[in-house]
Amino acid sequence: MNVAIIPARGGSKRIPRKNIKPFAGRPMIAHSIVAARESGLFERIIVSTDDEEIAQVSRDYGAEVPFMRPAELADDFAGTDAVLLHALTWLKERGELPDAFCCIYATAPFVRSEFLRQGLEALYREEATTAFSVTSFAYSIFRALRTTTNGRLEMIWPENRDRRSQDLGEAYHDAGQFYWADTQKYLGEQKLFSRDAVPVFIPRYLVQDIDTPEDWETAERMYRALFS
Known part of the structure; x- marks a missing residue:
């Protein structure tokens, strides 16, 4: 059995009521619930929240809030x-612990069911503890700059000054969409960023942090351009 767990607290500060604010025609959290449902991978889709309004919206879109x-x-x-x-403990106490679970963020409107499927396949193929969404940096981090104490610029890795960016290798960051885990292995390590985590590569055009009103506006424009 596979279970989706969607964390969605009510106290967002930078974008109030972020998890249920309308995004491209439906509450933000609904995008994650719909992607989980369309994937066909989950016997249960559980939303973990402290907020009754979020709970009701989640139920309206087919998730449960037990x-x-x-x-x-x-x-x-x-x-x-x-x-x-906390959610896994609740399930274990009722004899309902899943074989694998997927944490899907409530603020990931670009999450697609096909990548959820790829994540589960990678988890079992590689016999890993976790598998999660990553995307590549648009520019090589190995040529990154920083400011000094006197306000000047310097390279973090000056040894790369004269190396071509294509020779420095790719670097990735967490795409902030979903995290698959083998339940028993995860309970042993208790970290999504496990020691043997494997990547699920997401195209950069499907990744957008949404932390500020400007991010929100940018993300909605991207969404409409891609899916309208």
Whole structure:
């Protein structure tokens, strides 16, 4: 059995009510729920929230909210791993622990069901603890700059000054969309960024952080250009 777990607390600060604010015609969290449903991979889609309005919107789009998240896991400092462990403990106590689970962020409107499927395939093919979405940096990080204490610029890795960027290798960052895990292995390590994590490569045009109103506007324009 596979379970999707979507963390969605109510106390977003930079974009109030971010998880249920309308994005491209539907509440933000609905995009994640719909992608999970369309993938056909999950026997259950569970939303972990402390907020009744988020809970109701989630139910309206086909997810279940079988418990409310405790306040100590809904503040600005609660990490994703702690939230997932709480949900898994709830399932274990009822004898419903899944073979694998997928944490899907509530603010990932570009998540596609085909990449969710690729993630599960990679998890089992590589016999890994976790598999999660990554995308490449647009420019080589190995030629990155920083400012010094006196306001001047310097290379972080000056040894790469005269090397061609194509010779420096690719670098990736977390795409912030989804994280598959083998449940038993994850309970042993209790980290999504496990020691043997494998990548699920997402094209850069399907990745957009949404942390500010400007990010939101940019993401909606991207979404409409891609899917309208």
